[in-house]
Amino acid sequence: MDRRQFVKATAISGASASLAACGNPEEQLVRFISDEPLPPGLAVTRRSVCPLCPAGCGVEVRVMEGDVEVVRDGVRGIVKKGLAKKLEGLPGHPVNRGRLCARGQAAIQVTYHPDRVRQPLRRTGDRGSGAFAPVSWDEALAELAARLEALLQDGDPRGLRFLTRPLRSRRGVVISEFLERFGAPAPVVVDLFGDAVLRQANLESFGFHQLPTLDIAQSRYVVSFGADILGTWNSPVAQSVGYGELRQGRPGIRGKFVQVEFRMSQTGANSDQWVAARPGTEGFLALGMARAILASGRRSPSDGGRAGELIEGWSDGLQAYAAEAVEQVTGVPAATVEQLGREFADNGPAIAVIAGVPLAQTNGLFNALAVNALNALAGSVGVPGGVRFTPVLEGLRGLDAAGETIETLARSILETPAGGAPPVDVLLVHDANPVFGAPPAWGVGEALARVGFIASFGSFQDETSAMADLILPDHSFLEALVDHVPEAGTARAAASAARPAMRPLHDTRDMADVMLDVGRRLALDLPTEWETYEDVARERFEALPPPEGFDSAWIAAQANGVWIGPEAPVPEPASFPDVRPRAYAAPEFDGGADAYPFHFLPYVSQAFLDGSLAHLPWLQELPDVVTTAMWSSWVELNPRTAAELGVEAGDLVEVRSAHGALQAPALIFPGIAPDAVAMPMGQGHENFTRYATGRGANPVRVLAPTVEPETGGWAWAATRVTIARLEGAGDLVRFGGALREHPDLER
Amino acid sequence: MGGLAASVVLIGVLAGVRLISAQDRLVEPQSGSVFSPAHATFRDALAHFLGWRREPVQPIPFPHRTHFEEAFLECTYCHDGAARGPVARIPSVVVCMDCHFDVATDREPIQLLTSFYESGQEPPWERVYGWLPEAHVRFNHAPHVRREIECTVCHGDVTQMIVAEPAVDHTMSFCVGCHEQSQASIDCVTCHY
Amino acid sequence: MPRWGMAVDLDRCTGCEACVTACHAENNIPTVGPEEAARGRAMHWIRVERYWEGEFPDVRLTFRPVFCQQCDNAPCEPVCPTYASYHTDEGLNAQVYNRCIGTRYCANACSYNVRFFNFHNPEWDRPLDLQLNPDVSVREVGVMEKCTFCIQRINAARIDARAETEEGRIEDGTLQPACAQSCTANALVFGDLDDADSRVSRLSRSPRGSKLLEELGAEPSVTYLQKGDWDESGGG
């Protein structure tokens, strides 16, 4: 080939490499004038907040000019647009300190997802069929306003409900205010795998209805009871940053990390000591440790303060929790209990934390109170290196689960006699997918089918928005103004705010702006200064003290990506609820041990969380770090159990509980107890974009609807199942080969 | 001082995105439409392999010489990216209209230019230089400009051209020859990555 | 002239795989889809290896991020018949996509198995392609690719440094590949091994340090710091 001619060939260079039209005039498109002047070939940094979990990590967005193929006024052409290219952790953000987890990195694919809803859609087929046709925003909003107007006319404003995931931005305020002015009940916050139990326990023990901030970096000893602190729970990036410091951040000091769980998680793999305790007995173990501390005289019961008093038998030195009893109940050797207790007391500041499986039990609240008491006993609460609580910013507080839950809502709809008007006529859904995530026994899908009119703000069709009559697609977080107040992860108060990092790619609108618009159409008595969501967000920021060099906190927050509050004294608890001391009750499981010999331990997936991220191809192809599985779902079996059942890796097995059955390939997993099986959540979507639909199985399908009786939190880890081998192999795709580094050399 | 810095940052933030958006709709992907770095058709592949190419045809015979000699415009006035970063960029018609709202509005080419502007379109300028994606070449103008390498070295004396022509063959030997002479790196990954 | 290297603190690494996604985003690494992944063609320039030890309940699981070790004495380089795989002046094992004819010999020679081959043309469902990083080539079918230590960032940093100072020195800590930048527990540290004061060279001299498959003599530029042991005296 002639090199000279080769190089002479005209081309479209780097930034526009995506266009295959080069050199073919018949394929060359019109080039529209861009109204976003950006330096060519150079990156501009903008800020945002990661929306994928409630942690609220600050994000730096790398924006570059790129060619986008668009239709403008019916003409197809190319225009230069500022495009987000990469997300990075925002340096200086008190939660994530410049770091960002795998999910956060993948969040950019939400914006560019090929299956995003590109314009408002109206349902044309049956509910759940997924058949929709485009409508204009005007039409769509008029229809929604008319439905709501009709409710007002009928004098039935309580026929409106709003479903949302927990919100830590002022969008929650817009929703709440709208509903209040409308006369509708407060929003139903869907947080199925959330921490309602732990918040309640923290309120009872310490007076804070919020998740703890773990100051792991300054700690010397961390015991985690089932909490996936390095993977998915609470503020995993903040906790991982702290974990790195715990291990190797301080010359001469290396903290110890102990994990208590029945199935080794990614977090458990990082522990210095891994302790297998039976599900639901973790609180008993924590009190065993406390007893060991008390018995050794290292601490006295009074050190436990209020948190200790909530435990029956505390002042008597927890006689019922002798190491031998603990061994009996939990399966943890008595010597280990004594050792853990001694080390916990001697290596302060020490942290005990509980979340996940131990709380998703019928005795979840007790388990949490027990761990709180252990923390209090060791003097770890509210001190550097211990368990702390982020100061709450009034007015910027988020929207958390309280009052009506999706379970009670569904029940109230389903209990309406046939033919009677259901209690909900209009349902608005924002970023929640209970049809996928709630146990089948709650009948959420059936309940939604009976609602008169559903409008979803979803960016994607999923199992819930497929039930909607109207889809009003929201901006992606990169296209919207974002604000966020972290609940935990920082010892100082913080609040993020950022303008859109890029123009909307599609014909979408901000959910909050839509609500304000509808509010105006209905002439609701919303604050007049709330013209757009930006006004709502700015309002409360303006009330915060501006940091040095800035005139307002709002400007500071945007300039730095985050506003950080002044060094505040330890927040004082507001008030304590009036509760009685409690005693340990053994966890109750759904399904008898004879008929259903295995504990079923679903877990929040490292890649997909509860399943809301299963649509992102990067996360689908991310090898699960513990199992190396990609694009799959699987059932984890202890090698011994597998051998007894005659199951080999990849074989299809059936998991059956009293509430349903599912099929998935088996995966041999040395880190799980022989009488338990585990399964990640997130797969098994029936309708959730091309990447997730029809892929794998959803463990929720077999879960019992059991709840923690005191808080109403769903006890999703309290189901027992049977396992049976089926014919054939399942779709198990793995990245990694051998399980062990030194496979046996002898055969 | 801090306030100044803050307002500078803020201007940057606020100027970043104006919320008024043109009514652009992203093109719906055709069924299975994918981006691929390889050639769209076999014909493209063959043309690429054999080095067949079409001479660039410009919509308007842009007289570089006139702009240099009579309007006294430096190269970087329009190709403003050259000194700052990798891409020199073909200027937008908006830049043209800065002057041509008033200048030479009676001439036919300028009327054509104005009509492009008014219809919201860029004139379909064709690139004179450039590489195919398969060449995996990354070129950054800025360090070359900082080294005070004249534009003419690589682009010929465009100031004396009417329509820009590919006066210099951007072959690898051309790049390597110059890099060797000026003792710049000839490591492959200086340009290929 | 700097000599780039990395230190991986296994005592910090949590196996969160932020590095894996960060690398995909930065380097235009394609997702191959479930069918191709099942055929063993998934591409991850950096991966976190996991190894089990022991039996329940005395079971351990260890993580080890593995990516191109940028060996000084790299087995992948001499075997390439076209010099597509070669050693740069700054100690990197570079891969020149233009020269690669796809013999895949380098991938066989590499004991770390960190080279990845484009068995098909990579595809991005539109508009996912709008995310592609314009500073990095999109590799086509038949081409071998691998971790570059984010060469585009190194080159950009060098250009910036030369614009700012006479000698054009890249200050320690100003330059990070995408993996190290995202690393939540700060386990990955990148820098100049020839700068005795850089964080990476100090860590590389740590008594906890060792090289992966050191016995093969490839002289990797990546040092792994082994997991520490906890003892009650508080040391570690």
Add this chain to the structure above:
Amino acid sequence: MNLAADKRITDELLKPLQGSSRRYRLTVAALMLVVSAGVAAWAVQMYSGIGLTGLNSPVFWGFYLVNFVFWIGISHAGTLISAILRIVDAGWRRPVTRCAEAITAFALLIGGVLPLIHLGRPWLFYHLIPFPDGRGLWPNFRSPLMWDFFAINTYLLASTLFLFLPMIPDFALVRDRASGIRRTIYGWLAMGWQGTPRQWNRLESAMHIMAIAIIPIAVSVHTIVSFDFAMAVVPMWHSTIFGPYFVVGAIFSGIAALIIAMALLRRLLRLEAYLQPLHFDKLGKLLLTMSLLWAYFVFAERLTVWYGNEITEMPVFWATFTGEYAPAFWIMVAGNFVLPAVLLSTKRTRTVAGCVVASVGVVVGMWLERFLIVIPSLSYRQLPYTWGSYAPGWTEIVVMVASFAAMALLYCVFVKFVPIISIWELKSGNDMDDAPHIVEAEARDAAAGPVPARGEAS
């Protein structure tokens, strides 16, 4: 030998060149169809990407390279039989040499194409060719693949010459009997051969030089092919024994291929008179020798690996010994060692049929040996996390079948244009007494008429 006998030999051996049967044409058509299927498979693979194969990470090399090594091995048939036997002037070689040399040339052609098919971007194969230009780019002479490139090309050139030189007098013979276009073509191929003493002299010395020169070339070629593996730090590849091991294996498989080819020719071209049980007996002994040598190398290789007990090598060792690749291993041992040892050790079973059965066993066994060298080592590399496995894709199977068809096709075409037994060499042989058939004919001719002095043909 008398003129009549000469004429008889000439007539018999030129017979295949004069027209072809319907069965022959059908066979050629079928083979061409299979070869075209192989070419089509390659074209589709180029268009779609090498992903159509079963290759993956970590098994980056598969069937293509297995077949490459296999065919290069087969190509060693010509060298040994022809060159060595020529040098030692073993008389019984005469009917066998061309048959063997043809295998060499064709197997090399086929073997040489396979690495190109295996390339990810075969259209850029010219990057392997050194040529100066302003970019300052050269191929990497440190790479064993470059050595391969040169070694195989050299060997192809040398073996083609080696095949061609002794064909010249036979071309002249055909030329003299042909007319029209055939006469022109054969005239061109005969390069003005007139059979003058001077020309004979030159031919003889050229043959001698080539025979001596080609032996080191052949040895080096398969040594270099072995270096493709031995130079990489891959478990059970990185071995000093690979050079001689490969050369022995190559000669081994080459002889087996030759025996099969001879048996087929003998049957199909009715050459029983020329390719006699005697030749099979001698080649059978040689095959047995090579089988024992091969077994020795395998034993030496595996014993040292097993005894050394290196952590990275043992997974490969066990995978081939008792694990997933064990069936292939034990079939290989049976075909390469047990079968030849049993069949070829006694005169009673060292018949034509016995030799052919043993040779088929060896060809299958040697193919499996190549497979067992390439695949298991790549499946079980140093880091257990990267372990994987391999199954061929459809293009690999089609191309492999096509490569065998190509061999058959080239041979079919060859025997139609060139006398497959070197006529002049056979005539010049002084050992024809060994051939009872010829002796009988001579006796018959002697009875019929006057006989010129023997040995005057040259």
